[in-house]
Amino acid sequence: MWLLCDCDNFFASCERVFAPNLIGKPVVILSNNDGCIIARSKEAKQLGIKMGTPLYQVKDFLAKNDVAVFSSNYLLYGDLSSRVMSLLSRYSDKFYQYSIDEGFLDMSCYASNEEILQQARTCREVITRGVGVPVTLGIAPTKTLAKLASKFGKKYEGYGGVCMIDTEEKRLQALELCPIEDVWGIGRRSFDNLNYYGIHTAKDFAAKNPIWVRNMFKVTGYRTWLELNGKNAISVEELPERQSICVSRSFSGEGICKQEEVEAAVSNFASICAEKLRRQHSVCKLITVFAYTSRFRTDVPSKVINATLPFAVATCDTCEIIKAAMSVIRTQWSPGYAYYYKKAGVILSEISSDKVVEQDLFDKTDRRKQYRLNKVVDRINHKGGGQSVRVATQFLSKRFHLKREYISRQYTTNLAELLKVK
DNA sequence: TCTGGGGTCCTAGGACCC
DNA sequence: TCTGGGGTCCTAGGACCC
Numbered sequence: 040m041w042l043l044c045d046c047d048n049f050f051a052s053c054e055r056v057f058a059p060n061l062i063g064k065p066v067v068i069l070s071n072n073d074g075c076i077i078a079r080s081k082e083a084k085q086l087g088i089k090m091g092t093p094l095y096q097v098k099d100f101l102a103k104n105d106v107a108v109f110s111s112n113y114l115l116y117g118d119l120s121s122r123v124m125s126l127l128s129r130y131s132d133k134f135y136q137y138s139i140d141e142g143f144l145d146m147s148c149y150a151s152n153e154e155i156l157q158q159a160r161t162c163r164e165v166i167t168r169g170v171g172v173p174v175t176l177g178i179a180p181t182k183t184l185a186k187l188a189s190k191f192g193k194k195y196e197g198y199g200g201v202c203m204i205d206t207e208e209k210r211l212q213a214l215e216l217c218p219i220e221d222v223w224g225i226g227r228r229s230f231d232n233l234n235y236y237g238i239h240t241a242k243d244f245a246a247k248n249p250i251w252v253r254n255m256f257k258v259t260g261y262r263t264w265l266e267l268n269g270k271n272a273i274s275v276e277e278l279p280e281r282q283s284i285c286v287s288r289s290f291s292g293e294g295i296c297k298q299e300e301v302e303a304a305v306s307n308f309a310s311i312c313a314e315k316l317r318r319q320h321s322v323c324k325l326i327t328v329f330a331y332t333s334r335f336r337t338d339v340p341s342k343v344i345n346a347t348l349p350f351a352v353a354t355c356d357t358c359e360i361i362k363a364a365m366s367v368i369r370t371q372w373s374p375g376y377a378y379y380y381k382k383a384g385v386i387l388s389e390i391s392s393d394k395v396v397e398q399d400l401f402d403k404t405d406r407r408k409q410y411r412l413n414k415v416v417d418r419i420n421h422k423g424g425g426q427s428v429r430v431a432t433q434f435l436s437k438r439f440h441l442k443r444e445y446i447s448r449q450y451t452t453n454l455a456e457l458l459k460v461k
Numbered sequence: 462t463c464t465g466g467g468g469t470c471c472t473a474g475g476a477c478c479c
Numbered sequence: 480t481c482t483g484g485g486g487t488c489c490t491a492g493g494a495c496c497c
Contacts, residue, residue, distance in 0.1 A: 466497105467496100467497085468495100468496075468497085469494100469495080469496075470493105470494085470495080470496105471492105471493085471494085471495100472491100472492090472493085472494105473490100473491090473492090473493105474489105474490090474491095475488105475489085475490085476487100476488085476489085476490105477486100477487080477488080477489100478485100478486075478487075478488100479484105479485085479486080
Protein backbone atom coordinates (compact mmCIF):
# COMPACT_ATOMS: atom_id res chain seq x y z
CA MET A 40 0.00 0.00 0.00
CA TRP A 41 1.04 3.58 -0.72
CA LEU A 42 0.33 6.50 1.54
CA LEU A 43 0.17 10.01 0.14
CA CYS A 44 0.42 12.92 2.56
CA ASP A 45 -0.90 16.13 1.06
CA CYS A 46 -0.92 19.39 3.02
CA ASP A 47 -4.24 21.23 2.89
CA ASN A 48 -3.96 24.56 1.03
CA PHE A 49 -0.31 24.55 2.02
CA PHE A 50 0.80 28.18 1.58
CA ALA A 51 -2.37 29.56 3.17
CA SER A 52 -2.01 27.08 6.05
CA CYS A 53 1.61 28.17 6.62
CA GLU A 54 0.54 31.80 6.98
CA ARG A 55 -2.17 30.75 9.43
CA VAL A 56 0.29 28.93 11.69
CA PHE A 57 1.57 32.35 12.73
CA ALA A 58 -1.72 34.21 12.28
CA PRO A 59 -4.30 31.94 13.89
CA ASN A 60 -6.86 34.75 13.75
CA LEU A 61 -7.11 33.90 10.04
CA ILE A 62 -8.34 30.35 10.62
CA GLY A 63 -11.76 30.06 9.03
CA LYS A 64 -11.23 33.25 7.02
CA PRO A 65 -10.39 33.60 3.31
CA VAL A 66 -6.63 33.85 2.60
CA VAL A 67 -4.79 34.20 -0.72
CA ILE A 68 -1.08 34.09 -1.56
CA LEU A 69 0.44 36.05 -4.44
CA SER A 70 3.18 35.12 -6.91
CA ASN A 71 6.48 37.01 -7.08
CA ASN A 72 5.99 40.73 -7.71
CA ASP A 73 2.53 40.33 -6.21
CA GLY A 74 1.33 39.50 -9.72
CA CYS A 75 -1.13 36.60 -9.58
CA ILE A 76 -3.00 34.58 -6.99
CA ILE A 77 -1.20 31.25 -6.68
CA ALA A 78 -2.72 29.75 -3.54
CA ARG A 79 -6.06 30.04 -1.74
CA SER A 80 -7.59 28.84 1.48
CA LYS A 81 -10.80 26.82 1.33
CA GLU A 82 -12.86 29.93 2.12
CA ALA A 83 -11.16 31.88 -0.69
CA LYS A 84 -11.94 29.06 -3.12
CA GLN A 85 -15.56 29.16 -2.00
CA LEU A 86 -15.68 32.87 -2.83
CA GLY A 87 -14.95 31.81 -6.41
CA ILE A 88 -11.41 33.22 -6.57
CA LYS A 89 -9.57 31.41 -9.36
CA MET A 90 -6.00 30.15 -9.41
CA GLY A 91 -3.73 32.41 -11.45
CA THR A 92 -5.96 35.48 -11.41
CA PRO A 93 -3.93 38.71 -11.71
CA LEU A 94 -4.22 40.70 -8.47
CA TYR A 95 -5.22 43.97 -10.14
CA GLN A 96 -8.34 42.34 -11.55
CA VAL A 97 -9.71 41.34 -8.14
CA LYS A 98 -8.23 43.88 -5.72
CA ASP A 99 -11.59 45.50 -4.93
CA PHE A 100 -13.32 42.16 -4.61
CA LEU A 101 -10.71 40.98 -2.09
CA ALA A 102 -11.06 44.12 0.00
CA LYS A 103 -14.84 43.94 -0.06
CA ASN A 104 -14.82 40.32 1.12
CA ASP A 105 -12.20 40.87 3.80
CA VAL A 106 -9.73 38.45 2.22
CA ALA A 107 -6.27 38.34 3.82
CA VAL A 108 -3.59 38.84 1.15
CA PHE A 109 0.06 37.68 1.40
CA SER A 110 3.09 37.99 -0.85
CA SER A 111 4.75 34.58 -1.18
CA ASN A 112 7.17 33.82 1.64
CA TYR A 113 9.12 30.84 0.32
CA LEU A 114 11.58 30.81 3.20
CA LEU A 115 8.69 30.19 5.59
CA TYR A 116 6.97 27.61 3.36
CA GLY A 117 10.20 25.76 2.68
CA ASP A 118 11.03 25.53 6.36
CA LEU A 119 7.57 24.35 7.43
CA SER A 120 7.63 21.87 4.55
CA SER A 121 10.84 20.27 5.79
CA ARG A 122 9.32 19.96 9.26
CA VAL A 123 6.24 18.20 7.89
CA MET A 124 8.40 15.89 5.73
CA SER A 125 10.72 15.03 8.58
CA LEU A 126 7.79 13.94 10.78
CA LEU A 127 6.15 12.06 7.91
CA SER A 128 9.31 10.14 7.03
CA ARG A 129 9.32 8.54 10.49
CA TYR A 130 6.45 6.27 9.45
CA SER A 131 8.30 4.27 6.78
CA ASP A 132 11.86 3.61 5.65
CA LYS A 133 10.75 4.25 2.13
CA PHE A 134 9.80 7.91 1.92
CA TYR A 135 9.71 10.02 -1.23
CA GLN A 136 9.13 13.75 -1.17
CA TYR A 137 7.13 14.57 -4.28
CA SER A 138 6.70 18.33 -3.98
CA ILE A 139 6.89 21.09 -1.38
CA ASP A 140 3.64 19.89 0.18
CA GLU A 141 3.36 16.21 -0.75
CA GLY A 142 5.18 13.03 0.14
CA PHE A 143 4.67 9.32 -0.50
CA LEU A 144 5.34 6.50 1.96
CA ASP A 145 5.67 2.85 1.00
CA MET A 146 3.58 1.13 3.68
CA SER A 147 4.53 -2.45 2.82
CA CYS A 148 6.42 -2.62 6.11
CA TYR A 149 3.16 -2.98 8.05
CA ALA A 150 1.42 -6.29 8.57
CA SER A 151 -2.18 -5.35 7.91
CA ASN A 152 -4.38 -2.61 6.52
CA GLU A 153 -5.77 -2.00 10.00
CA GLU A 154 -2.27 -1.30 11.24
CA ILE A 155 -1.62 1.06 8.33
CA LEU A 156 -4.79 2.97 9.06
CA GLN A 157 -3.89 3.26 12.71
CA GLN A 158 -0.36 4.49 11.92
CA ALA A 159 -1.77 7.01 9.45
CA ARG A 160 -4.11 8.44 12.06
CA THR A 161 -1.26 8.83 14.54
CA CYS A 162 0.94 10.38 11.84
CA ARG A 163 -1.69 12.98 11.05
CA GLU A 164 -2.06 13.92 14.68
CA VAL A 165 1.70 14.22 15.14
CA ILE A 166 2.02 16.56 12.15
CA THR A 167 -0.94 18.69 13.20
CA ARG A 168 0.42 19.03 16.72
CA GLY A 169 4.07 19.34 15.75
CA VAL A 170 3.84 21.82 12.87
CA GLY A 171 0.29 23.10 12.85
CA VAL A 172 -0.26 22.57 9.14
CA PRO A 173 -3.35 20.42 8.43
CA VAL A 174 -2.72 17.40 6.18
CA THR A 175 -4.84 14.77 4.46
CA LEU A 176 -3.63 11.21 4.01
CA GLY A 177 -4.72 8.95 1.16
CA ILE A 178 -3.90 5.24 1.23
CA ALA A 179 -4.28 2.81 -1.69
CA PRO A 180 -2.50 0.06 -3.66
CA THR A 181 -1.07 2.51 -6.26
CA LYS A 182 0.07 6.12 -6.12
CA THR A 183 -2.61 7.34 -8.51
CA LEU A 184 -5.29 5.70 -6.35
CA ALA A 185 -3.68 7.11 -3.19
CA LYS A 186 -3.94 10.57 -4.74
CA LEU A 187 -7.58 9.86 -5.43
CA ALA A 188 -8.09 8.70 -1.86
CA SER A 189 -6.61 11.93 -0.52
CA LYS A 190 -9.03 13.92 -2.69
CA PHE A 191 -11.92 12.08 -1.08
CA GLY A 192 -10.34 12.64 2.30
CA LYS A 193 -10.34 16.39 1.69
CA LYS A 194 -13.84 16.46 0.24
CA TYR A 195 -15.65 14.55 2.97
CA GLU A 196 -14.99 15.54 6.56
CA GLY A 197 -16.27 12.19 7.78
CA TYR A 198 -12.93 10.56 6.93
CA GLY A 199 -11.16 12.66 9.54
CA GLY A 200 -8.35 13.42 7.10
CA VAL A 201 -7.43 9.77 6.46
CA CYS A 202 -9.01 7.90 3.54
CA MET A 203 -8.10 4.37 2.49
CA ILE A 204 -9.07 2.48 -0.67
CA ASP A 205 -8.41 -1.10 0.39
CA THR A 206 -11.07 -3.23 -1.30
CA GLU A 207 -12.09 -3.80 -4.91
CA GLU A 208 -15.53 -2.51 -4.06
CA LYS A 209 -14.16 0.78 -2.73
CA ARG A 210 -11.86 1.14 -5.72
CA LEU A 211 -14.73 0.85 -8.18
CA GLN A 212 -16.87 3.21 -6.16
CA ALA A 213 -14.07 5.77 -5.98
CA LEU A 214 -13.48 5.55 -9.75
CA GLU A 215 -17.15 6.06 -10.43
CA LEU A 216 -17.36 9.14 -8.21
CA CYS A 217 -14.20 10.72 -9.63
CA PRO A 218 -14.52 13.09 -12.60
CA ILE A 219 -11.80 12.23 -15.14
CA GLU A 220 -10.21 15.70 -14.89
CA ASP A 221 -9.47 15.07 -11.21
CA VAL A 222 -7.22 12.12 -11.99
CA TRP A 223 -3.48 12.66 -11.42
CA GLY A 224 -1.84 12.83 -14.85
CA ILE A 225 -4.90 13.92 -16.80
CA GLY A 226 -4.49 17.53 -17.82
CA ARG A 227 -6.51 20.03 -19.82
CA ARG A 228 -5.61 18.63 -23.24
CA SER A 229 -6.35 15.01 -22.46
CA PHE A 230 -9.56 16.05 -20.74
CA ASP A 231 -10.97 17.62 -23.93
CA ASN A 232 -9.94 14.56 -25.89
CA LEU A 233 -11.48 12.13 -23.38
CA ASN A 234 -14.72 14.08 -23.27
CA TYR A 235 -14.98 13.74 -27.03
CA TYR A 236 -14.94 9.97 -26.61
CA GLY A 237 -17.62 10.11 -23.93
CA ILE A 238 -15.26 9.44 -21.02
CA HIS A 239 -16.34 11.49 -18.03
CA THR A 240 -15.31 9.54 -14.93
CA ALA A 241 -12.21 7.66 -13.88
CA LYS A 242 -14.30 4.50 -14.16
CA ASP A 243 -15.07 5.15 -17.85
CA PHE A 244 -11.34 5.54 -18.52
CA ALA A 245 -10.29 2.48 -16.52
CA ALA A 246 -12.78 0.36 -18.46
CA LYS A 247 -11.27 1.27 -21.87
CA ASN A 248 -9.24 -1.12 -23.99
CA PRO A 249 -5.53 -0.75 -23.06
CA ILE A 250 -4.38 -0.79 -26.70
CA TRP A 251 -6.70 2.08 -27.52
CA VAL A 252 -5.46 3.96 -24.45
CA ARG A 253 -1.84 3.39 -25.45
CA ASN A 254 -2.47 4.68 -28.98
CA MET A 255 -4.44 7.71 -27.91
CA PHE A 256 -2.56 8.82 -24.81
CA LYS A 257 0.87 7.26 -25.25
CA VAL A 258 2.77 5.58 -22.43
CA THR A 259 1.98 8.24 -19.85
CA GLY A 260 -1.76 7.80 -20.33
CA TYR A 261 -1.33 4.03 -20.32
CA ARG A 262 0.51 4.19 -17.00
CA THR A 263 -2.36 6.14 -15.49
CA TRP A 264 -4.77 3.50 -16.84
CA LEU A 265 -2.71 0.74 -15.20
CA GLU A 266 -2.57 2.58 -11.88
CA LEU A 267 -6.31 3.18 -11.81
CA ASN A 268 -6.72 -0.55 -12.37
CA GLY A 269 -4.60 -1.27 -9.35
CA LYS A 270 -1.26 -2.05 -11.05
CA ASN A 271 1.78 -0.01 -10.02
CA ALA A 272 3.29 1.74 -13.03
CA ILE A 273 4.61 5.08 -11.81
CA SER A 274 7.88 5.08 -9.93
CA VAL A 275 9.21 7.90 -7.80
CA GLU A 276 12.94 8.32 -7.64
CA GLU A 277 14.59 7.41 -4.39
CA LEU A 278 16.96 10.35 -4.52
CA PRO A 279 15.29 13.21 -6.30
CA GLU A 280 18.51 14.66 -7.68
CA ARG A 281 17.55 17.48 -9.98
CA GLN A 282 18.27 17.09 -13.68
CA SER A 283 18.09 20.80 -14.22
CA ILE A 284 18.20 23.81 -11.93
CA CYS A 285 16.48 27.01 -12.93
CA VAL A 286 16.28 30.43 -11.32
CA SER A 287 14.26 33.07 -13.10
CA ARG A 288 12.22 36.14 -12.23
CA SER A 289 9.96 38.70 -13.77
CA PHE A 290 10.89 42.31 -13.09
CA SER A 291 8.25 44.62 -11.67
CA GLY A 292 7.02 47.77 -13.40
CA GLU A 293 8.34 48.50 -16.87
CA GLY A 294 11.16 46.01 -16.51
CA ILE A 295 14.84 46.83 -16.74
CA CYS A 296 16.73 48.20 -19.72
CA LYS A 297 20.31 49.01 -18.72
CA GLN A 298 22.89 46.40 -19.57
CA GLU A 299 24.49 46.60 -16.10
CA GLU A 300 21.13 45.94 -14.49
CA VAL A 301 20.39 42.91 -16.63
CA GLU A 302 23.90 41.64 -15.96
CA ALA A 303 23.48 42.17 -12.23
CA ALA A 304 20.17 40.31 -12.16
CA VAL A 305 21.49 37.44 -14.28
CA SER A 306 24.63 37.25 -12.10
CA ASN A 307 22.37 36.84 -9.11
CA PHE A 308 20.37 34.07 -10.76
CA ALA A 309 23.57 32.31 -11.79
CA SER A 310 24.94 32.59 -8.27
CA ILE A 311 21.77 31.12 -6.71
CA CYS A 312 21.82 28.29 -9.27
CA ALA A 313 25.44 27.48 -8.40
CA GLU A 314 24.61 27.40 -4.70
CA LYS A 315 21.68 25.04 -5.29
CA LEU A 316 23.95 22.84 -7.38
CA ARG A 317 26.56 22.59 -4.62
CA ARG A 318 23.91 21.92 -2.01
CA GLN A 319 22.96 18.71 -3.83
CA HIS A 320 26.66 17.86 -4.42
CA SER A 321 26.45 18.11 -8.18
CA VAL A 322 28.18 19.70 -11.13
CA CYS A 323 26.72 20.80 -14.47
CA LYS A 324 27.95 20.76 -18.06
CA LEU A 325 25.51 23.21 -19.65
CA ILE A 326 24.23 26.67 -18.92
CA THR A 327 21.27 28.39 -20.58
CA VAL A 328 20.71 32.11 -20.14
CA PHE A 329 17.61 33.96 -21.27
CA ALA A 330 16.09 37.43 -21.02
CA TYR A 331 13.04 38.77 -22.79
CA THR A 332 10.70 41.70 -23.07
CA SER A 333 7.02 41.63 -22.08
CA ARG A 334 4.88 39.26 -24.08
CA PHE A 335 1.80 41.30 -23.23
CA ARG A 336 3.01 44.54 -24.81
CA THR A 337 2.54 45.12 -28.50
CA ASP A 338 3.35 48.85 -28.48
CA VAL A 339 7.12 48.43 -28.09
CA PRO A 340 9.52 46.18 -29.99
CA SER A 341 10.27 42.82 -28.42
CA LYS A 342 13.62 41.15 -28.00
CA VAL A 343 14.80 37.74 -26.85
CA ILE A 344 18.22 36.81 -25.55
CA ASN A 345 18.68 33.07 -25.32
CA ALA A 346 21.74 30.86 -25.57
CA THR A 347 23.16 27.64 -24.21
CA LEU A 348 26.88 27.16 -23.58
CA PRO A 349 28.85 24.05 -22.58
CA PHE A 350 31.54 23.93 -19.92
CA ALA A 351 34.69 22.07 -20.93
CA VAL A 352 34.80 20.52 -17.46
CA ALA A 353 31.60 20.07 -15.46
CA THR A 354 31.48 22.70 -12.76
CA CYS A 355 29.64 24.11 -9.75
CA ASP A 356 31.86 27.15 -9.34
CA THR A 357 30.00 30.43 -8.88
CA CYS A 358 32.59 32.56 -10.67
CA GLU A 359 32.82 30.26 -13.66
CA ILE A 360 29.04 30.01 -13.98
CA ILE A 361 28.56 33.78 -13.68
CA LYS A 362 31.32 34.35 -16.24
CA ALA A 363 29.59 32.09 -18.75
CA ALA A 364 26.24 33.80 -18.09
CA MET A 365 27.81 37.23 -18.62
CA SER A 366 29.34 36.17 -21.92
CA VAL A 367 25.86 35.29 -23.21
CA ILE A 368 24.43 38.68 -22.24
CA ARG A 369 27.43 40.52 -23.67
CA THR A 370 27.46 38.75 -27.04
CA GLN A 371 23.71 38.98 -27.57
CA TRP A 372 23.19 42.50 -26.26
CA SER A 373 21.92 44.97 -28.86
CA PRO A 374 23.02 48.46 -27.87
CA GLY A 375 21.04 50.37 -30.47
CA TYR A 376 17.62 50.33 -28.84
CA ALA A 377 16.40 50.52 -25.24
CA TYR A 378 14.52 47.25 -24.77
CA TYR A 379 12.69 46.80 -21.48
CA TYR A 380 13.37 43.29 -20.23
CA LYS A 381 10.54 41.87 -18.12
CA LYS A 382 11.95 38.48 -17.34
CA ALA A 383 15.32 36.75 -17.21
CA GLY A 384 16.75 33.54 -15.91
CA VAL A 385 19.52 30.95 -15.79
CA ILE A 386 19.14 27.18 -16.24
CA LEU A 387 21.87 24.67 -15.41
CA SER A 388 21.57 21.21 -16.98
CA GLU A 389 23.44 17.97 -17.72
CA ILE A 390 23.85 17.61 -14.00
CA SER A 391 25.88 14.82 -12.43
CA SER A 392 27.51 13.96 -9.14
CA ASP A 393 30.57 15.98 -8.12
CA LYS A 394 32.29 12.78 -6.98
CA VAL A 395 33.52 11.78 -10.43
CA VAL A 396 34.25 14.56 -12.91
CA GLU A 397 35.86 13.96 -16.27
CA GLN A 398 38.90 16.20 -16.68
CA ASP A 399 40.16 18.19 -19.64
CA LEU A 400 43.74 17.75 -20.79
CA PHE A 401 44.22 21.47 -21.36
CA ASP A 402 42.35 22.71 -18.30
CA LYS A 403 44.53 25.04 -16.26
CA THR A 404 42.00 25.83 -13.55
CA ASP A 405 43.02 24.94 -10.03
CA ARG A 406 39.92 22.92 -9.16
CA ARG A 407 40.91 22.29 -5.58
CA LYS A 408 41.36 25.96 -4.87
CA GLN A 409 38.00 26.67 -6.53
CA TYR A 410 36.34 24.02 -4.40
CA ARG A 411 37.74 25.38 -1.16
CA LEU A 412 36.80 28.97 -2.05
CA ASN A 413 33.18 28.02 -2.77
CA LYS A 414 33.00 26.06 0.42
CA VAL A 415 34.16 29.01 2.49
CA VAL A 416 31.83 31.42 0.70
CA ASP A 417 28.88 29.07 1.27
CA ARG A 418 29.73 28.80 4.94
CA ILE A 419 29.99 32.58 5.42
CA ASN A 420 26.74 33.17 3.54
CA HIS A 421 24.95 30.50 5.51
CA LYS A 422 26.10 32.02 8.76
CA GLY A 423 25.56 35.64 7.77
CA GLY A 424 22.29 34.94 6.01
CA GLY A 425 21.77 35.66 2.33
CA GLN A 426 24.66 37.05 0.33
CA SER A 427 27.30 38.38 2.66
CA VAL A 428 29.93 37.52 0.05
CA ARG A 429 29.12 38.18 -3.59
CA VAL A 430 30.71 38.52 -6.99
CA ALA A 431 31.05 42.20 -7.93
CA THR A 432 28.71 41.96 -10.93
CA GLN A 433 25.85 41.15 -8.54
CA PHE A 434 26.07 44.43 -6.70
CA LEU A 435 23.85 46.60 -8.86
CA SER A 436 20.94 44.24 -8.42
CA LYS A 437 18.18 45.72 -6.30
CA ARG A 438 16.66 42.48 -5.03
CA PHE A 439 15.64 41.66 -8.64
CA HIS A 440 13.24 44.62 -8.52
CA LEU A 441 10.85 42.35 -6.67
CA LYS A 442 7.60 43.71 -5.33
CA ARG A 443 6.45 42.14 -2.05
CA GLU A 444 3.97 44.46 -0.43
CA TYR A 445 2.20 41.87 1.67
CA ILE A 446 5.09 39.75 2.93
CA SER A 447 4.82 38.03 6.31
CA ARG A 448 7.83 37.54 8.56
CA GLN A 449 10.45 34.83 8.47
CA TYR A 450 9.20 33.42 11.74
CA THR A 451 11.20 30.21 11.67
CA THR A 452 14.38 31.09 9.78
CA ASN A 453 15.47 34.53 10.99
CA LEU A 454 16.21 35.32 14.63
CA ALA A 455 15.37 38.99 14.08
CA GLU A 456 11.88 38.09 12.93
CA LEU A 457 10.74 35.70 15.64
CA LEU A 458 7.11 35.76 16.68
CA LYS A 459 6.58 38.30 19.46
CA VAL A 460 4.24 37.32 22.29
CA LYS A 461 3.48 40.67 23.89
C1' DT B 462 0.56 50.46 -14.22
C1' DC B 463 -0.50 45.40 -12.96
C1' DT B 464 -0.15 38.99 -16.05
C1' DG B 465 4.59 33.29 -11.30
C1' DG B 466 8.29 29.97 -10.92
C1' DG B 467 10.20 25.44 -10.90
C1' DG B 468 10.23 20.95 -12.51
C1' DT B 469 9.63 16.00 -15.33
C1' DC B 470 8.85 12.92 -19.18
C1' DC B 471 7.72 11.73 -23.91
C1' DT B 472 7.52 12.09 -29.02
C1' DA B 473 8.45 13.36 -33.71
C1' DG B 474 11.53 14.61 -36.97
C1' DG B 475 16.04 15.89 -38.77
C1' DA B 476 20.79 14.76 -39.39
C1' DC B 477 23.91 11.65 -39.27
C1' DC B 478 26.32 6.79 -39.23
C1' DC B 479 27.34 2.03 -41.53
C1' DT C 480 7.66 2.56 -63.11
C1' DC C 481 11.67 1.78 -59.94
C1' DT C 482 14.92 4.06 -55.09
C1' DG C 483 17.38 -0.80 -48.30
C1' DG C 484 17.64 -1.60 -43.60
C1' DG C 485 19.24 -0.74 -39.28
C1' DG C 486 20.88 2.30 -36.02
C1' DT C 487 22.14 6.83 -32.78
C1' DC C 488 21.90 11.42 -31.21
C1' DC C 489 19.94 15.88 -30.80
C1' DT C 490 16.32 19.31 -30.50
C1' DA C 491 11.90 21.49 -30.22
C1' DG C 492 7.68 21.26 -28.55
C1' DG C 493 3.80 19.21 -26.09
C1' DA C 494 1.77 17.71 -21.93
C1' DC C 495 1.74 17.21 -17.43
C1' DC C 496 2.82 18.19 -12.25
C1' DC C 497 3.02 21.39 -7.90
